[in-house]
Amino acid sequence: MNLISCIIRPYKLDEVRDALTAAGVSGITVSEVRGFGRQKGHTELYRGAEYIVDFLPKLKLEVVVDDGLLDTVLEAVQKSAKTGNVGDGKIFVSTVDQVIRIRTGELDADAL
Amino acid sequence: MKDMAVMRRSRDLPAWLPALLLMCLLVLAPDAHAAAAAPVPTVDKGDVAWMLTSTLLVLLMTVPGLALFYGGLVRSKNVLSVLMQVMTVFSMILVLWAIYGYSLAFNGGNAFIGNLDKVFLRGVTKDSLAATFTTGVALPEYVFVVFQSTFAGITGALIVGSFAERMRFRAVLAFTALWFTFAYLPIAHMVWYGPDGFMFARGALDFAGGTVVHINAGIAGLVGAYMIGPRLGLGREPMKPHNVTFTMVGAALLWVGWFGFNAGSNLEANSGAALAFINTLLATAAAVLSWLVVEAITKGKPSMLGGASGAVAGLVAITPACGTVGPMGSLVIGALASIFCVWGVTGLKKILRADDALDVFGVHGIGGIVGALLTGVFSAVSLGGTGFGAGNTTMGQQVGVQALGVGITLVWSGVVSAIVYTVVKLVFGLRVSAEAEREGLDITSHGESAYEA
Numbered sequence: 001m002n003l004i005s006c007i008i009r010p011y012k013l014d015e016v017r018d019a020l021t022a023a024g025v026s027g028i029t030v031s032e033v034r035g036f037g038r039q040k041g042h043t044e045l046y047r048g049a050e051y052i053v054d055f056l057p058k059l060k061l062e063v064v065v066d067d068g069l070l071d072t073v074l075e076a077v078q079k080s081a082k083t084g085n086v087g088d089g090k091i092f093v094s095t096v097d098q099v100i101r102i103r104t105g106e107l108d109a110d111a112l
Numbered sequence: 113m114k115d116m117a118v119m120r121r122s123r124d125l126p127a128w129l130p131a132l133l134l135m136c137l138l139v140l141a142p143d144a145h146a147a148a149a150a151p152v153p154t155v156d157k158g159d160v161a162w163m164l165t166s167t168l169l170v171l172l173m174t175v176p177g178l179a180l181f182y183g184g185l186v187r188s189k190n191v192l193s194v195l196m197q198v199m200t201v202f203s204m205i206l207v208l209w210a211i212y213g214y215s216l217a218f219n220g221g222n223a224f225i226g227n228l229d230k231v232f233l234r235g236v237t238k239d240s241l242a243a244t245f246t247t248g249v250a251l252p253e254y255v256f257v258v259f260q261s262t263f264a265g266i267t268g269a270l271i272v273g274s275f276a277e278r279m280r281f282r283a284v285l286a287f288t289a290l291w292f293t294f295a296y297l298p299i300a301h302m303v304w305y306g307p308d309g310f311m312f313a314r315g316a317l318d319f320a321g322g323t324v325v326h327i328n329a330g331i332a333g334l335v336g337a338y339m340i341g342p343r344l345g346l347g348r349e350p351m352k353p354h355n356v357t358f359t360m361v362g363a364a365l366l367w368v369g370w371f372g373f374n375a376g377s378n379l380e381a382n383s384g385a386a387l388a389f390i391n392t393l394l395a396t397a398a399a400v401l402s403w404l405v406v407e408a409i410t411k412g413k414p415s416m417l418g419g420a421s422g423a424v425a426g427l428v429a430i431t432p433a434c435g436t437v438g439p440m441g442s443l444v445i446g447a448l449a450s451i452f453c454v455w456g457v458t459g460l461k462k463i464l465r466a467d468d469a470l471d472v473f474g475v476h477g478i479g480g481i482v483g484a485l486l487t488g489v490f491s492a493v494s495l496g497g498t499g500f501g502a503g504n505t506t507m508g509q510q511v512g513v514q515a516l517g518v519g520i521t522l523v524w525s526g527v528v529s530a531i532v533y534t535v536v537k538l539v540f541g542l543r544v545s546a547e548a549e550r551e552g553l554d555i556t557s558h559g560e561s562a563y564e565a
Binding site for chain 1: 350351352353411413415417418421457458459461462471474
């Protein structure tokens with residue numbers, strides 16, 4: 001099993017969610033995060049003062065999928081979150097040792 | 113009649129003058145005695161209703177208008193401190209106004225300050241009257257007292273923007289009380305108390321308070337910004353407005369309330385109020401557009417904060433002019449005010465090197481000066497105005513008198529401010545501790561926070 005963490009543009013959420021649901025993902029966790037990558041921040045002007053905003057708002061999606069679904073899901077995220085400009089975000093994949101459904105106590109793939 | 117000592121600003125050659133002259137001629141011939149008899153002053157219910165409404169509108173300008181305008185411009189850890197300072201300063205001045213302010217500003221005295229005959233509003237009763245601009249038409253004196261009290265209150269509250277985010281609360285209150293006494297009251301007396309007031313006697317035109325309110329507050333703020341020093345981390349840490357929506361709502365309330373301020377300064381619900389009203393509407397609209405055009409050209413993007421700042425700049429600039437210029441003149445004044453005020457908050461701010469946190473001098477000081485001087489230009493009958501102040505015949509003369517008014521206000525209020533800040537510094541200290549400033553004044557000065565952490 002794999003944990004896929006995706007950093008995406010906030011306004012891309014709906015598209016990514018639709019793509020993930022279509023790919024067969026059963027659950028998504030979303031958090032609002034801030035950070036920077038190659039895009040760096042941007043500048044904002046308030047009257048005479050210019051401020052550099054280092055950390056831009058992004059969304060982090062966390063999805064856990066079975067090995068068989070991994071490639072489909074990665075492709076779905078890439079397609080739906082992409083604009084082609086810097087700032088589209090990143091995808092991190094890591095291995096998950098165990099999953100437990102709290103309500104029933106089911107384990108791993110059954111718990112997803 | 114002795115209760116009618118109050119008189120604000122002579123109107124310049126009004127339309128009734130020829131009629132009055134004719135009347136004098138008619139009555140002079142058979143019986144010169146009749147002309148000398150003073151008319152019995154009447155109180156018009158419409159005037160009273162309008163002036164009470166205007167007073168409420170100036171209250172609306174301050175709490176909530178100015179408070180929200182300023183509150184949105186500071187960081188989220190200081191928003192309550194700014195709201196508090198605006199509300200408390202305003203309230204304190206209203207109290208001081210009733211105790212001794214009204215008497216010192218609007219009763220007797222000499223060219224520079226009134227006397228103390230009306231302290232604790234002594235002699236002001238339900239039956240006492242205050243003069244308007246029309247002979248024989250009066251207002252209940254209570255109306256005039258409350259209307260003017262809100263002007264004093266908002267002027268003190270305006271200064272808060274300069275030293276926002278770092279001044280001790282008790283120092284704010286101590287400064288305000290002393291500054292109100294030694295700067296606001298004399299200048300209000302000089303400009304508005306006729307016929308003795310120093311500027312009034314020279315025919316200076318300041319219909320609703322460009323010098324008394326805006327330049328006065330602007331310079332007091334600038335001096336404060338110098339003497340208190342910049343906010344910690346200025347230029348290194350982001351200090352962007354935490355809620356431009358608040359600022360927009362505040363500016364909108366200021367615009368609405370300003371009709372009480374400007375059109376109310378006519379003291380009567382008549383064509384003079386209508387002129388001030390249309391001028392206040394048009395100058396502000398022109399100033400909003402003008403600020404946005406300047407921003408679009410110089411920065412590439414017109415901003416909401418720019419629009420809100422432009423509205424205030426236009427309102428400030430039309431304040432002294434609104435009773436004597438024409439609508440086309442008001443459009444020019446508004447448009448020019450924004451251009452100068454954009455410079456005031458950018459280029460000039462860099463030259464001055466003072467951390468005037470919310471640009472009180474850049475907007476109110478500069479806008480006030482531009483408005484005061486242009487009042488001398490666009491009051492000209494040839495430019496659609498109603499004419500110059502008493503005793504001034506040429507535009508050069510009038511602009512000269514206006515410049516004198518600006519100069520006196522800058523120097524008087526500037527010097528008084530410097531002395532008062534020094535005294536307050538010795539007694540209380542002006543600044544909060546560095547630690548308290550970093551944590552934010554909401555928690556450290558008032559023990560509450562605006563938002564969940």
